[in-house]
Amino acid sequence: MQATATSAPLVHLGLEPGPFHERLVAHNRQRAWMNWMGYASPSVLDTVEFEYFAIRNQSTLFDISPMCKYAITGPDAESVVNRLVTRDIRKLKPGRVAYCIWCDEDGQVVDDGTVFRYSATEFRLCCQEPQLSWLEDIAWGFDVEIRDVTREIAGLALQGPTSCALLKDLGLAGIETLKPFGIAGYTIAGAEVSISRTGFTGDLGYELWMEPADALAVWDALTAAGKLRGLRVIGYEALEMARIEAGFLLPKVDFLSAQTVLRADRASTPYELGLDWLVALDKPHFNGRRALLELSKKPPRRKLVAIEIERDKPAHNALVYHRKTREVGMVTSALWSPTCKRNIAYAWLDAPYGQTVAGDLWVEIYLQKEIRWQRRMARCQPVDKPFFVHPRRSATPPADY
Amino acid sequence: MSPRYDAILIGAGHNGLVAAATLARKGRKVLVLEARDHPGGMLGDPAFRVAPLPYALRPEIAKALQLDQTMLYKAKPLDVLSFGADGPPLRVAGGLATGVDIATAEAYAALYARLGRQAKALGAMLLETPPSLGKANLSEMAGFARMALKMRLLGKTEMRDLLRIILSNAWDLLNDEIGDGPLAGLLALDATLGGAMGPRSPGTVLTLLYRMASHSPHGHGLRLMPQGSPDALVTALADCVKAAGGEIRTGAPVERILVEGDRAAGVRLASGEEITAPLVLSNASPKTTLITLLGVAHLDGEFVRRCRSMASKGMVSRLDFDVAEPPAVRCGGALLSGQRLVVAPSMQAIETAFNAAKYRNLPDRPALEAVYDGATRRLSVSAQFTPYDLAGGWTDEAKAKLSASVLAVLEEALPGIASTVTGSRVMSPADIEAGYGAAGGHWHHGELRVDQLLMLRPFDGAARYRMPVAGLYLCGAGAHPGGDISGAAGFNAARAALRDGGH
Numbered sequence: 074m075q076a077t078a079t080s081a082p083l084v085h086l087g088l089e090p091g092p093f094h095e096r097l098v099a100h101n102r103q104r105a106w107m108n109w110m111g112y113a114s115p116s117v118l119d120t121v122e123f124e125y126f127a128i129r130n131q132s133t134l135f136d137i138s139p140m141c142k143y144a145i146t147g148p149d150a151e152s153v154v155n156r157l158v159t160r161d162i163r164k165l166k167p168g169r170v171a172y173c174i175w176c177d178e179d180g181q182v183v184d185d186g187t188v189f190r191y192s193a194t195e196f197r198l199c200c201q202e203p204q205l206s207w208l209e210d211i212a213w214g215f216d217v218e219i220r221d222v223t224r225e226i227a228g229l230a231l232q233g234p235t236s237c238a239l240l241k242d243l244g245l246a247g248i249e250t251l252k253p254f255g256i257a258g259y260t261i262a263g264a265e266v267s268i269s270r271t272g273f274t275g276d277l278g279y280e281l282w283m284e285p286a287d288a289l290a291v292w293d294a295l296t297a298a299g300k301l302r303g304l305r306v307i308g309y310e311a312l313e314m315a316r317i318e319a320g321f322l323l324p325k326v327d328f329l330s331a332q333t334v335l336r337a338d339r340a341s342t343p344y345e346l347g348l349d350w351l352v353a354l355d356k357p358h359f360n361g362r363r364a365l366l367e368l369s370k371k372p373p374r375r376k377l378v379a380i381e382i383e384r385d386k387p388a389h390n391a392l393v394y395h396r397k398t399r400e401v402g403m404v405t406s407a408l409w410s411p412t413c414k415r416n417i418a419y420a421w422l423d424a425p426y427g428q429t430v431a432g433d434l435w436v437e438i439y440l441q442k443e444i445r446w447q448r449r450m451a452r453c454q455p456v457d458k459p460f461f462v463h464p465r466r467s468a469t470p471p472a473d474y
Numbered sequence: 475m476s477p478r479y480d481a482i483l484i485g486a487g488h489n490g491l492v493a494a495a496t497l498a499r500k501g502r503k504v505l506v507l508e509a510r511d512h513p514g515g516m517l518g519d520p521a522f523r524v525a526p527l528p529y530a531l532r533p534e535i536a537k538a539l540q541l542d543q544t545m546l547y548k549a550k551p552l553d554v555l556s557f558g559a560d561g562p563p564l565r566v567a568g569g570l571a572t573g574v575d576i577a578t579a580e581a582y583a584a585l586y587a588r589l590g591r592q593a594k595a596l597g598a599m600l601l602e603t604p605p606s607l608g609k610a611n612l613s614e615m616a617g618f619a620r621m622a623l624k625m626r627l628l629g630k631t632e633m634r635d636l637l638r639i640i641l642s643n644a645w646d647l648l649n650d651e652i653g654d655g656p657l658a659g660l661l662a663l664d665a666t667l668g669g670a671m672g673p674r675s676p677g678t679v680l681t682l683l684y685r686m687a688s689h690s691p692h693g694h695g696l697r698l699m700p701q702g703s704p705d706a707l708v709t710a711l712a713d714c715v716k717a718a719g720g721e722i723r724t725g726a727p728v729e730r731i732l733v734e735g736d737r738a739a740g741v742r743l744a745s746g747e748e749i750t751a752p753l754v755l756s757n758a759s760p761k762t763t764l765i766t767l768l769g770v771a772h773l774d775g776e777f778v779r780r781c782r783s784m785a786s787k788g789m790v791s792r793l794d795f796d797v798a799e800p801p802a803v804r805c806g807g808a809l810l811s812g813q814r815l816v817v818a819p820s821m822q823a824i825e826t827a828f829n830a831a832k833y834r835n836l837p838d839r840p841a842l843e844a845v846y847d848g849a850t851r852r853l854s855v856s857a858q859f860t861p862y863d864l865a866g867g868w869t870d871e872a873k874a875k876l877s878a879s880v881l882a883v884l885e886e887a888l889p890g891i892a893s894t895v896t897g898s899r900v901m902s903p904a905d906i907e908a909g910y911g912a913a914g915g916h917w918h919h920g921e922l923r924v925d926q927l928l929m930l931r932p933f934d935g936a937a938r939y940r941m942p943v944a945g946l947y948l949c950g951a952g953a954h955p956g957g958d959i960s961g962a963a964g965f966n967a968a969r970a971a972l973r974d975g976g977h
Contacts, residue, residue, distance in 0.1 A: 152771065156771065156775075177774075177776060178774035178775070178776045178777060178935075207775070210775035210776065210778070210779050211775040213770065213775070213778060213779070213782070214765065214769075214770040214771075214778065215770075215771075357771070358736065358771060358772050358773075360774050360775050360776075361774060362736075363736070363774075363942060
């Protein structure tokens, strides 16, 4: 009756080549690499504009192998996952995926990620930050095995309007019937590939999971089929633009994990992050439930809100003011959205701003014009997320672009 | 359907009985469930007691429960015999030591008095619920304020001295004040008995002060046998519960604490019987209560981690020797019934015994405390530094080896005793764990260490008796202020439950 967990060594000396590295090198004209969990991951391969527009108009490949992945299996796997996350995982059927957050005992968010359910007793958790020791704590006393499978599974995000058609071209029968957050098994280039209709772009798209040994063969098959579908390999920067439009939050940018903050008030609750819908207080005890119950009774002390800003200059790192004088918050992510044609951002606003007081808010934007800095106060307005909504994201079957 | 109770007490140890009596006297209908055949927990079993030589129940509690103070405190303790390497034993009565040179005796008397005053100042916190960390309110801080005031009233010199020594070790303090020898050995054994600490371990002055804080009309820091053996205390407490309308059921082990809607709802017995009550107080150790009886599914992961990480490795084995005749004391005289003897010839000897236990081995010469009961012709020995997690496990061979080494040490203090032994029994920390709901077989359910005291006892987040599942309270030695026979944990827990109200 004891949870067992094994960890994979994460970072060796220097950056490690991932399973798709050979192909990424060939595409990476910019030679712009970044460190993602020890892997060399491209930030931009060619130009960020081409890569971004490919997400919204064609289809794109992004290597997501560095994502932390944990296999949670055993008789108590459901209880353990349900104890971990704030959603009621008992409602998640096999072959489905759920976006989840998990909290510490004070109801502060530790991380977010996706839970894949393969069967009654088999789950996989995908997330940004290593969680093994956290999972060990949560699983202690339960009959469950937790394995770090980060290095055992290669992942590719295939995202964009033509992604479904591309997979159909590869002969994946019935891929068009896969609903959002569904999982199905297929064969590509002779390799077994598990495909989930998930992604970080808010668009039509899939994530493909395979053995690292099969990675290059699958890549080659996809790129061959992608020639007529405008397939483009992309880096992190283009994805970052799409994820802001899509309304997704990024740990370390929009919020900090309760596990990493030094100042206790820098952590955030689900209510502050606007993720109330992910918290099922009526399910049996889960980590942080008692604290969340108390937190749910009062308005959050501050809130992460989506804002729209006048004019076209993105409000990177800007402070937010009420009546141009009183400082009430700050911007975490900002973007001039090329698709929405809107100047958008996420901002932390202290209560009551962004909650009951929404008018007369301003962001202070600094612009550099040929060395000279200019300061601009731009009016902003809280709006609903996501900024980018398109019916093709959830249409089943998707239209043939 | 069983009758409804206002409160269920898991375990009829003395803390459980004190808590039950406190609640019952406030009109609550209480049921005490005891797994063993006797109430009294570690005091209870007349055939083989874990704690044959108790400290005094706190007089404040005896008064609140209107116990018979004559029975509790009348008997003046006999001189303690502390054996050195050779020669007659020292005789120690409170602050009066005979058998040492006059300078040492004077230094000892001054030290005993000083530690007593300092312990009394600290004692102001013993009957208080510790303040919450971070968000303590004024009334919670009042106990601290009282303690601070009492410390200040010691005078500037003595307060500074207390702050200087409080986190240090018994070795340094006693070497400074009285030098090493059987007298220092006696105090150092008081500082370490029951814990996984040697005299050189930091924090052993604090544990000594803890012991010095026990008090009675005969002085402080004394073992005090109630008139008529520990049974008299257990009977008095049980009678107090019953007189107030409470029930005590023995032979009724609890298997599970029942939870409904995130509230304690009662218990299920090993027999399968379920008994409901909105309030459950557990006298079992924190690990037993939370992990075994409640179940980790009701608790947050971090809370469970802190509970698991609690230091609670028991170090004391109990041995009983039946003897054909009263043991003779080295260099003359017989051991009197009820007399405490200590074989800890020096602090170095205790530290050496501890060294073996650190590495999970039995010491060649364990440090001993013993008491002789004339009525049953039995010598009850507590052997210190016999680790719970003994390398190779607590096999019959290990117990025989321990028994032989204890007898060899005793033979030096009580010459000829080995030849009069007609029977013996050994109770290891593993046996104490199995028999008394004390994880690790630890006397105090958890080390009395600076990082496990006050608002950190038994561990961070669990210090105010009330557990995360509403209606569940810890009332045993694992809770503040900790172990020995004082009744304070049970008394405080019951008052915390009453204060939280709704019960």
